[in-house]
Amino acid sequence: MSEVAGVLKNPVAKGIGLFLCATLVIICMYLSVWLGITNVDWRDILHAYTHFSGTNIEIIVRETRVPRALIAAAVGASLAISGALMQGLTRNPLASPGILGINAGAGFFIVIALSFLHISSMSALAWIAFLGAALTSVIVYGLGAFGTERLTPVKLTLAGASMAAFFSSLTQGVLTADQQSLDAVIYWLVGSVQGRSFTLLLHVLPYFVIGWIGALLIAAKMNTLALGDAVATGVGQNPLIVKMAAGLIVILLAGSSVAIAGPIGFIGIIVPHMSKWFVGQDYRWLIPYSALLGAILLLLADISARFVMMPQEVPVGIMTAVIGTPFFITIARKGGWR
Numbered sequence: 001m002s003e004v005a006g007v008l009k010n011p012v013a014k015g016i017g018l019f020l021c022a023t024l025v026i027i028c029m030y031l032s033v034w035l036g037i038t039n040v041d042w043r044d045i046l047h048a049y050t051h052f053s054g055t056n057i058e059i060i061v062r063e064t065r066v067p068r069a070l071i072a073a074a075v076g077a078s079l080a081i082s083g084a085l086m087q088g089l090t091r092n093p094l095a096s097p098g099i100l101g102i103n104a105g106a107g108f109f110i111v112i113a114l115s116f117l118h119i120s121s122m123s124a125l126a127w128i129a130f131l132g133a134a135l136t137s138v139i140v141y142g143l144g145a146f147g148t149e150r151l152t153p154v155k156l157t158l159a160g161a162s163m164a165a166f167f168s169s170l171t172q173g174v175l176t177a178d179q180q181s182l183d184a185v186i187y188w189l190v191g192s193v194q195g196r197s198f199t200l201l202l203h204v205l206p207y208f209v210i211g212w213i214g215a216l217l218i219a220a221k222m223n224t225l226a227l228g229d230a231v232a233t234g235v236g237q238n239p240l241i242v243k244m245a246a247g248l249i250v251i252l253l254a255g256s257s258v259a260i261a262g263p264i265g266f267i268g269i270i271v272p273h274m275s276k277w278f279v280g281q282d283y284r285w286l287i288p289y290s291a292l293l294g295a296i297l298l299l300l301a302d303i304s305a306r307f308v309m310m311p312q313e314v315p316v317g318i319m320t321a322v323i324g325t326p327f328f329i330t331i332a333r334k335g336g337w338r
Contacts, residue, residue, distance in 0.1 A: 191317020
């Protein structure tokens with residue numbers, strides 16, 4: 001894949017852009033709290049946290065809207081960072097937790113836990129999602145590397161698509177046999193941040209934070225790794241350790257996202273390319289830009305999902321698929337990533 005220079009050429013411009021993106025995140029979070037079937041204004045939000053009296057509006061703000069906005073921002077940022085790291089590790093512009101089957105694997109493990117083990121603890125489900133994400137990653141990499149030819153982006157993508165279809169089929173089979181579980185998880189399976197509580201976010205927040213900090217810490221090493229394993233080794237870097245660390249971060253972020261919001265797709269594909277358009281391939285800027293743009297995109301998708309079929313809501317996973325599918329086709333048609 002050819003190098004992308006980015007339209008922001010110097011650190012000052014990139015810093016200003018980062019500040020503007022952070023401001024947009026705050027604005028989108030406010031819109032997420034404000035807009036919906038029941039509109040609220042800033043006074044309602046203020047009263048809900050300073051003079052709480054138990055009114056319906058205040059309960060909606062505290063129990064529904066604010067947690068939803070925070071979860072959408074956290075999940076969007078995490079999926080975008082995961083996509084950026086995966087695209088760097090595999091040198092594949094189509095790589096993301098969804099396309100490589102990681103979301104489907106984590107989702108299948110959670111469905112098994114809910115259907116057969118009757119696990120309801122959010123902490124336990126997060127660890128189960130991590131296990132599913134890790135196992136799927138190992139299988140996909142093994143399938144992609146199998147054979148006499150070297151590991152290529154095309155082989156990795158095909159292996160990921162195969163595993164995504166495999167785990168999705170298993171999930172459907174389990175739910176078909178257990179109608180009660182189907183009723184409980186069907187809305188979660190398409191990806192949604194609706195109805196998630198602040199308590200759920202607190203359960204996975206430590207894993208999110210570890211992943212975000214870890215991604216920032218290895219950003220410079222990802223730049224070196226992008227030059228090739230030989231160059232990285234020559235400057236004293238251990239490529240294997242960097243790849244393992246990046247893989248662990250992807251599993252933490254993708255697994256946590258699936259555990260709390262279900263398998264939301266395409267954020268990990270779209271956002272890294274948007275970030276590269278702004279700042280190029282430098283991961284020291286690419287990671288924070290991806291985090292902020294990912295939060296913005298998922299917040300806007302979630303807001304849009306509320307108005308498509310009012311008074312009913314469309315799961316945000318469907319909205320991201322509608323947005324992401326044309327983008328995916330465009331990148332695939334370029335053909336320069338083979």
